[in-house]
Amino acid sequence: MLRDIGQKIRQLRTQKGIGLNAFADRLGVSAGYLSNLENGKTDTIQLTLLEKIQDELSIFPNEIIESLDTDDPVNLRLKHIDSLLRRLHNENPKQADYLMTMVENGIDVFHTNE
Structure with missing residues (x-):
């Protein structure tokens, strides 16, 4: 990109x-x-x-430009991460899957510790 x-x-x-x-x-x-x-x-x-x-x-x-919500830094970061993961997935699906699994598992850990 x-x-x-x-x-x-x-x-x-x-x-x-x-x-x-x-x-x-x-x-x-x-x-x-x-x-x-x-x-x-x-x-x-x-x-x-x-x-x-x-x-x-x-x-x-x-x-x-108008569609970007620059007041929401989380949204901007998520869009950026999405584009990076999609590019990585095209280049190396196993690495992309590993990263996505780690994020999903990490979020699950935080939710169960609340």
């Missing part, structure tokens, strides 16, 4: 004629980090940075 976002960021940034270093400065990140993001070499992005990029480049349609 971040690879696709990174490619979109590079495409829109270059279409607007903004250099990598200049854009990194505007976002408050290093040029190396931005380059890694654009090339899909990073696995994480802070929500605040994603919001800055959205403000600058409008990489997501407004309907998607």
Whole structure:
């Protein structure tokens, strides 16, 4: 997913004629980090940075942005975990199943200890 976002960021940034270093400065990140993001070499992005990029480049349609409940950090984390687990499942179903089982069992342990 971040690879696709990174490619979109590079495409829109270059279409607007903004250099990598200049854009990194505007976002408050290093040029190396931005380059890694654009090339899909990073696995994480802070929500605040994603919001800055959205403000600058409008990489997501407004309907998607409006549907995000940024006031609910648990919901955001669950959506992120969902996308990570789905990607892992596509790459290695056994690892994804192991992680999901561990979370399910952990939740069961907490519920029985209440």
